[in-house]
Amino acid sequence: MTDRRPHLLLVRHAEAEHYSAACSDPGLTARGRRQSQLFADWLGKNTPDVLFSSTLRRAADTARAVAERTGLPVGWDARLREVGTCRPDGRPLEGAGLGGVGLPPRERPLESVFPGAESWVEFRVRVGLAMDRVLAATAAAGGRAAVVCHGGVLDALLDNIVDADVCSPVEVAWANTAVTHLEHRPRETGSPWVLHSHNTRPHLKDEQLDAWTEAAR
Template sequence: MTDHHAHLLLVRHAEAERYSAACPDPGLTARGRGQSQLLADWLGKNAPDILLSSTLRRAADTARAVAERTGLPVGWDARLREVGTCRPDGQPLEGAGSGGVGLPPRERPLESVFPGAESWVHFRVRVSLAMNSVLAATAAAGGRAAVVCHGGVLDALLDNIVDADACSPVEVAWANTAVTHLEHRPRETGSPWILHSHNARPHLKDQDLDAWTEASR
């Protein structure tokens, strides 16, 4: 972990088409494209220092809309992909999404989500490693990052922060293009994390993320 404070604006991707065996990596719906444009407009007024994204299409398309509006390049990281789309060693699994069956990943934490894929336990390690890199990149860039990823990634991050038992996860709601503002303070004697806002949609409603806006000044 870095020694510098970092503000992370964590964004779940915009609404996507349903995946299937024929389309294991779907893009955005028309509504999702509209959501991504509204998100991009809002971030254009509260621009971060760095923009990072999962490489899956639904996140990548959301991030590209933000990049076009803010002028920021996208830093791609396959470790920010959804659960089950990587092998246990963290490398992307081609075609993941076409064979998953059974209970949700968090309810079978030691089982692979898709054939040859990681388990939820492996996934939490992958997310932890990805977030270490995110924090380092954020500190190097100026201290404020927008990170476009997936509901599973955000679940795993919060599980890691609160040290949730693998069989007793924290249930949290994540709306499409909702933003969650976490601050990381590595030198604090208490928890290094502060949750400023969760699942907010300032771009979809007449809301404001006061702490993020203040940190962006």
């Protein structure tokens, strides 16, 4: 019998250019394009059943590399966009970016990230709706999905999973093209989520982050 409990490979986009006044939706750097190709090659050795991505360029370009390597169609979902890039009702807010917003959104969770944009609480609802779609499609397709998104999306998902207060006391590292593997189980089997691995980059062995070593410098 096939195990259809959804397994999610959650991936932060590859390295992107910085925000600027002229570009609030930056694409990938040369290094980021290389990262996305290496990630796509690695994932192509064990292709998932479905592929989802944010519609912002840095995630979309990362997902397209995977699609070209695996032949999978991309399930585009604007609800997987970074915090502050949608309106309170979840509609995309063009021209939005994170530059110059002051305090991190999680530290003022009930306030709009900037005028016209969502709050952190509204963002968490948006991410929850996106993940409902991902989980349903993954279970129906065979059980394995790759989801290319953003650090804020991953923070919100983690907050939702652990039912964190609106202002979470924990900050989690999400490296570019790093993979976090979560398994979702029906509630009747016990804990609904299993974390198999976090923030790993097996495709970038020569670029592995060593925060412990860096902290000693």
